[in-house]
Each structure stands twice: as structure tokens, then as C-alpha cells.
Amino acid sequence: MKNVSLDDLDHVDRAVLPLGTDYPPGQVLDWHEHRRAQFLYGATGVMVVDTPQGTWTVPPERAVLIPATTRHRVRMLEVSTRSLYIEPDAVPWWPGTCTVVDVPPLLRELLLTAVEFQADYGLAGREGCVVALLLHEIAALTPLPFHVAIPAAPDLAAICRAYLADPDAGVTNAEWAARTAMSERAFTRRFRAETGESPAVWRTRARLLAAVPLLRTSSVTEVSGRLGYASPAALTAAFTRAFGMPPSRFTTSGAIRREQS
Incomplete structure (x- = not known):
């Protein structure tokens, strides 16, 4: 059907x-x-x-x-x-x-x-x-493990969804804390209570997840630059550590190699 x-x-x-x-x-x-x-x-x-x-x-x-x-x-x-x-x-x-x-x-x-x-x-x-x-x-x-948690609190959820839509490697905990009118320490404690992860760890995983759709049409080199990684090797190492497979598995050339094998 x-x-x-x-x-x-x-x-x-x-x-x-x-x-x-x-x-x-x-x-x-x-x-x-x-x-x-x-x-x-x-x-x-x-x-x-x-x-x-x-x-x-x-x-x-x-x-x-x-x-x-x-x-x-x-x-x-x-x-x-x-x-x-x-x-x-x-x-x-x-x-x-x-x-x-x-x-x-x-x-x-x-x-x-x-x-x-x-x-x-x-x-x-x-x-x-x-x-x-x-x-x-x-x-x-x-x-x-291809997921991130979204906090239940509306203000934290809005911050997280905005980051997922446009991941920025330069964002800091202090900037996120300022958006909620909290101290950095209080914000970090509250974020961890809602998601089970620190804001920095959460952002790292969110950036890696953002790589997956980009890899459909771009090379690992192009994606690493777009997401703020120092080199393709840095993205490959972080991606493999998080998901157990290299990002090249999800590029067009990687898909072709899998079909031929």
C-alpha cells in the first residue's frame, strides 16, 4: 500500500x-x-x-x-x-x-x-x-544514540530548538544563562536537571546531529567548516566517538560504496 x-x-x-x-x-x-x-x-x-x-x-x-x-x-x-x-x-x-x-x-x-x-x-x-x-x-x-533531549521548561526549550535550527560553535553557557536572566552556575544546574547533560555536552551532540542532514549534499570537509570544527579530522573523531561510525558513512560517496559492497 x-x-x-x-x-x-x-x-x-x-x-x-x-x-x-x-x-x-x-x-x-x-x-x-x-x-x-x-x-x-x-x-x-x-x-x-x-x-x-x-x-x-x-x-x-x-x-x-x-x-x-x-x-x-x-x-x-x-x-x-x-x-x-x-x-x-x-x-x-x-x-x-x-x-x-x-x-x-x-x-x-x-x-x-x-x-x-x-x-x-x-x-x-x-x-x-x-x-x-x-x-x-x-x-x-x-x-x-541519534537524539537530544528537549527541556520541559518553555524558556530552555526555546533556546535548544533555536540552537538545533542554527548550531553555533561559538555559543557559551554564559550567553545562554543571560537569555534566562540567571547566573551561569544556576543555569547550568537547571539545564542539567532538565536534560541530564551539561549545556556544553548537549550543544556538542546537537552540532553532530546537525551534520547528518548536511552530509546528504556536502562533503565531510564542507560540513566540518560549516559547523565550526577545526578540521575534517576533528569532526570525524567527534562524530565517531558519539555515534560509533564515521560521518563519511552518510555522504553520497559513502552510500555508493555501501551499495557496491
């Missing part, structure tokens, strides 16, 4: 509804929520998923698990998705917050197969087995 609205199918008596959708570049799915849990896989492009609690950046060929009734917004950057909309009772093990995961080859092929099914696909036989295996494969996935 491709480019079909979930609203047209949500009534169908199936615990899992596979849907494929192609989005124009830069499309934003504004704040919304689903009754079902969602497994959102980007077969191409990069997705940025916002909730009131955080921001999750989904690199190409990865997915995000979105809990049922979670209010969220998605920015699509040249994305073709394969989604599973799942009745919550069918996945009691589903995470309580959004979670980015890798998508191994078997799971990817199962998703590509499932979106060709009719909405009322047969529960017995091949189609039912494919859907059952999909859930088994998803349950075995390991989370990836």
Missing part, C-alpha cells in the same frame, strides 16, 4: 498496517499523533522527528520507533518511507519514547515486501508470516 492515508485504513482489522509513502523534498508533517505505534523507516533521505521531549535525527536506511499517541512532527529531506502502523496491544514491548534503530538487510527486504500487501492481507500463509517476522526482527533491534 503506497501513498495511501492512514486515516483511510486505520479501521481495517489488522494489527499491523504496512504503508509506503514518497515525500517531496523538505516536506514537514506538522504536529500530529497516531492511535497506533509507528515503525518509520526512511528508505532514502534523512528524517528529523520532534516531540515535546526531544529531537531524533534518522539517517538514511535507518528507522525510528514512535510510541502510540505520541505527539510528533517530522521533517522529510528527500525521503521515501516504509511504515508499519501497529496496534499497541500487539507490541507491549514497544519503547516508551522514540528510538532510532539500524535496519538490517532482512528487515529492509521484509518492509519492501510488506508494503505491497493489500490492507486486508491474509493472516495465514506467506503474508501473515512476513508480518509476524517483521515484529520479531524489530523487537531484536538495538537503539542508536
